[in-house]
Amino acid sequence: MTRDLITLDGVSKHFSPTPSLAARLAGLVTGRRPAAVRAVTDVDLAVRPGEVVGLVGESGCGKSTLARLVAGLAVPSAGRVLFEGRDRASLPPRERRAAALAVQMIFQDASSSLNPRLRVEDIVGEAPVTHGLVPARERRDAVAALLGRVGLPADAMTRYPHQFSGGQRARIGIARALAVKPRLLVCDESVAALDVSIQAQVLNLFMDLRRDLGLTYLFVSHDLGVIAHIADRVCVMYLGRIVEEAPAETLFAAPAHPYTVSLLAQTPRLVPGKRRFTGLTGEPPSPLAPPPGCHFHPRCPAAIPRCRSEAPLLRPVGPGQRVACHRDRSEFLPETRGSAADPAVAS
Amino acid sequence: MTAPVLSVEALSVAFRTEHGDLTALDRIDLAVSPGEVVGLVGESGSGKSVTGLALMGLIDAPGRISGGAIRFEGRDLVGLPERDLRSLRGTRLAMIFQDPMTTLNPVLRVDTQMVEAIHAHERVSAAAARARAREALVRVGIPAPDERLRAYPHQLSGGMRQRIAIAIALLHRPALLIADEPTTALDVTIQAQILAEAQTLCAEMGTALVWITHDLAVVAGLADRICVMYAGRIVEEGPVAAVIEAPMHPYTAGLIGSSPSRNARGAPLTQIPGLAPSLGRRPPGCAFAPRCPSATPDCAEPPPVAALPGRTALCRHPLHGEVRA
Numbered sequence: 001m002t003r004d005l006i007t008l009d010g011v012s013k014h015f016s017p018t019p020s021l022a023a024r025l026a027g028l029v030t031g032r033r034p035a036a037v038r039a040v041t042d043v044d045l046a047v048r049p050g051e052v053v054g055l056v057g058e059s060g061c062g063k064s065t066l067a068r069l070v071a072g073l074a075v076p077s078a079g080r081v082l083f084e085g086r087d088r089a090s091l092p093p094r095e096r097r098a099a100a101l102a103v104q105m106i107f108q109d110a111s112s113s114l115n116p117r118l119r120v121e122d123i124v125g126e127a128p129v130t131h132g133l134v135p136a137r138e139r140r141d142a143v144a145a146l147l148g149r150v151g152l153p154a155d156a157m158t159r160y161p162h163q164f165s166g167g168q169r170a171r172i173g174i175a176r177a178l179a180v181k182p183r184l185l186v187c188d189e190s191v192a193a194l195d196v197s198i199q200a201q202v203l204n205l206f207m208d209l210r211r212d213l214g215l216t217y218l219f220v221s222h223d224l225g226v227i228a229h230i231a232d233r234v235c236v237m238y239l240g241r242i243v244e245e246a247p248a249e250t251l252f253a254a255p256a257h258p259y260t261v262s263l264l265a266q267t268p269r270l271v272p273g274k275r276r277f278t279g280l281t282g283e284p285p286s287p288l289a290p291p292p293g294c295h296f297h298p299r300c301p302a303a304i305p306r307c308r309s310e311a312p313l314l315r316p317v318g319p320g321q322r323v324a325c326h327r328d329r330s331e332f333l334p335e336t337r338g339s340a341a342d343p344a345v346a347s
Numbered sequence: 348m349t350a351p352v353l354s355v356e357a358l359s360v361a362f363r364t365e366h367g368d369l370t371a372l373d374r375i376d377l378a379v380s381p382g383e384v385v386g387l388v389g390e391s392g393s394g395k396s397v398t399g400l401a402l403m404g405l406i407d408a409p410g411r412i413s414g415g416a417i418r419f420e421g422r423d424l425v426g427l428p429e430r431d432l433r434s435l436r437g438t439r440l441a442m443i444f445q446d447p448m449t450t451l452n453p454v455l456r457v458d459t460q461m462v463e464a465i466h467a468h469e470r471v472s473a474a475a476a477r478a479r480a481r482e483a484l485v486r487v488g489i490p491a492p493d494e495r496l497r498a499y500p501h502q503l504s505g506g507m508r509q510r511i512a513i514a515i516a517l518l519h520r521p522a523l524l525i526a527d528e529p530t531t532a533l534d535v536t537i538q539a540q541i542l543a544e545a546q547t548l549c550a551e552m553g554t555a556l557v558w559i560t561h562d563l564a565v566v567a568g569l570a571d572r573i574c575v576m577y578a579g580r581i582v583e584e585g586p587v588a589a590v591i592e593a594p595m596h597p598y599t600a601g602l603i604g605s606s607p608s609r610n611a612r613g614a615p616l617t618q619i620p621g622l623a624p625s626l627g628r629r630p631p632g633c634a635f636a637p638r639c640p641s642a643t644p645d646c647a648e649p650p651p652v653a654a655l656p657g658r659t660a661l662c663r664h665p666l667h668g669e670v671r672a
Binding site for chain 2: 166195196198222229262269277
């Protein structure tokens with residue numbers, strides 16, 4: 001068995017507000033601490049070399065925080081992040097730097113993640129030279145090769161980010177990430193802001209890079225269509241927890257968590273024929289005060305009393321499929337409807 | 348077939364810039380019947396939002412309607428005095444936007460704004476107006492309406508704000524509702540709720556709905572007819588199911604093909620090469636020709652109309668249908 005590239009071991013991330021002086025004094029008297037946002041709670045996740053792991057969920061579910069934890073841009077409040085089986089926090093400096101370079105992040109908004117005052121040559125070429133991956137005198141050639149790799153002309157290097165379209169800026173962001181020869185790309189909604197036709201171009205580029213460079217991806221998106229297309233394995237998050245994890249085919253054909261089922265059912269599909277939209281009732285609760293037990297129970301059509309008191313743990317339900325739900329799929333989803341919940345992948 | 352509530356003929360909108368007039372909207376035709384849902388689909392810069400604003404008479408300088416007519420309930424809105432437009436907006440014509448905070452005043456309570464919207468067009472007592480506001484919130488599926496009426500917009504979630512914006516838009520039972528990407532910023536489960544409300548309400552009230560979006564899949568499930576926009580023109584128009592099953596215009600085909608759900612898992616997506624032209628650099632003939640797989644040299648001439656029963660496309664080489672002589 002191959003060693004995991006990245007392993008999250010019981011990782012949590014909480015954000016506490018910095019209290020004002022008055023709040024601190026009040027806290028001294030009452031002994032109450034300000035509520036922390038539990039962005040990510042006790043997540044176990046392994047990313048194996050060469051695979052594309054998709055992470056889906058709605059806003060506020062903690063998927064971006066999880067991406068930042070994997071990319072090393074956030075430090076876990078609890079738990080460990082292992083790189084090739086070794087705790088990243090306790091690596092010696094040299095290896096820690098290598099581990100950091102091996103995981104690169106590609107952001108949603110390319111224009112706010114590119115320095116507007118730097119030319120593309122500096123944006124893409126700075127990191128590899130600083131880290132000694134490319135000698136300074138070979139920087140130009142290295143940048144030209146990277147730009148070619150992502151489908152930009154070599155003369156792009158003398159220009160500034162504002163001179164490019166959204167799709168081209170996304171390519172610059174990708175070239176910058178590739179410059180330090182990463183093994184894992186963490187893509188946080190990297191195609192969400194792009195028009196469909198441009199999104200297709202960038203998704204194709206991601207797949208080419210995977211094939212040619214043997215890259216591994218953690219692909220975060222709210223768009224199930226994109227995830228269904230690109231991911232090998234999918235994790236579904238709800239309010240800080242992973243509620244279901246499965247190979248992509250399994251997840252889209254036979255979802256086992258009621259939340260996944262309703263997500264799939266409510267995603268608009270590009271198939272002819274008017275349909276009745278039926279909303280899942282309610283809204284995601286605030287991560288400041290998550291409901292007790294299973295976080296999904298107030299909106300869940302299959303909730304039973306046990307769901308209100310006891311948080312379900314991830315349990316295996318099939319090959320590679322784990323689900324955090326007290327109920328069995330057959331109890332809330334008659335088999336006949338199983339294929340009706342099948343999303344776009346079928347078409 | 349009922350007479351259309353809205354009929355747009357050869358509507359053009361231009362923006363004056365230091366480089367001369369830029370045409371944002373180029374001779375578009377559009378007809379919407381009572382109770383009908385028309386999806387207006389296009390990518391950024393295609394002119395879909397400008398169309399919505401033009402229908403509402405909300406194009407401000409340096410932009411102007413440079414030609415055409417907007418016939419709404421028997422009147423031409425182009426050139427109508429601002430006074431008359433104001434009395435139409437909010438009563439017969441209403442619009443909701445992508446960001447509900449465009450509609451809502453952040454420093455006023457929800458009830459204040461709703462009562463104000465009622466009083467702008469009708470003389471009713473404050474109590475009656477408040478009761479109507481409450482009823483409107485119930486209609487869009489807002490739980491605990493009395494509590495929401497007393498809330499400020501910032502105390503509400505995005506989905507809740509959008510529902511309130513819809514409730515305000517429907518206060519006077521408009522004949523036409525224009526929705527400009529109202530669910531784009533919302534999560535899938537909330538989007539489905541809003542789509543469900545919009546569907547039910549428009550069916551109940553007979554309100555015609557123009558749904559502007561970049562998301563073909565939303566229109567596929569919601570609309571009766573679809574208009575696909577590219578570079579300021581409606582390049583294809585027809586019943587949704589027919590257009591999605593067998594697009595006539597190569598651009599529509601490209602849009603459908605680049606949707607990840609339309610491709611085999613992991614297979615390369617069909618991509619439309621290149622970029623949409625910017626306003627000032629539109630080619631004289633078919634604006635899509637430089638990216639089009641079926642383009643020939645004569646596409647440098649203005650594209651002719653191709654037709655199928657109930658459908659049209661602006662294309663010399665349609666994938667289906669015949670070019671009209």
